[in-house]
Amino acid sequence: MITFINSAAAKTANLPFSQAVRIGDVVYLSGAIGNVAGKMELAPGGIEGESRQMMQNIEAVLKEAGLGFRNVFKAVVYLADMSEWAAFNKVYVPYFEAGRYPARTAIAAQQLILGARVEMECWADASGR
Numbered sequence: 001m002i003t004f005i006n007s008a009a010a011k012t013a014n015l016p017f018s019q020a021v022r023i024g025d026v027v028y029l030s031g032a033i034g035n036v037a038g039k040m041e042l043a044p045g046g047i048e049g050e051s052r053q054m055m056q057n058i059e060a061v062l063k064e065a066g067l068g069f070r071n072v073f074k075a076v077v078y079l080a081d082m083s084e085w086a087a088f089n090k091v092y093v094p095y096f097e098a099g100r101y102p103a104r105t106a107i108a109a110q111q112l113i114l115g116a117r118v119e120m121e122c123w124a125d126a127s128g129r
Contacts, residue, residue, distance in 0.1 A: 002022070002023055003021070004018040004020075005018060005021065005022060006018055006020075006064065007037070007057075007061050010038070019061045019064075020065060022126055026124070026125065027062075027123070027125075028121075028123055029058060029061055029062075029121055030121060031119045032058050032119065032121070033050065033054055033057075033113060033116040034051060034118060035053065035114060036053065037053075037056070042114055047084040047087045047117045050116060051087070051117075052091050054119070058120065059095075062124060065126065066126070067125075070100070071125045072122045072123070073103065073123055073124065074102050074122060075120055075123075076104070076105045076120065077092075078108075078112060078118065079107070079117070079118055080109055080112055080116065080118070081117065082106075088118055
């Protein structure tokens with residue numbers, strides 16, 4: 001069985017994709033950027049502002065699935081400028097319990113949607129363990 005998951009803000013935006021899809025015990029989250037929830041505009045504040053908003057957007061999707069960052073086991077991060085890696089991590093790290101960070105890949109991206117500085121997709125365990 002496949003379950004399609006979208007936050008309330010995404011439902012009103014009527015986007016042509018699901019923010020997440022659950023298959024069995026895994027929730028696969030689409031790439032999220034730091035756009036203001038329900039709008040096609042980036043949060044102010046450069047990489048840190050976008051990263052914070054992106055994490056809040058991901059958190060809303062996880063919550064919609066009955067999960068949280070504690071359930072995330074894999075993340076792929078796309079950065080428009082790898083020199084902003086430290087600034088991204090400054091925002092990212094506090095969302096996870098120390099020592100329980102997801103496996104992660106970072107990729108330099110030439111161009112992201114809306115001119116975003118960062119995008120992240122992730123996988124979460126929904127098994128209830």
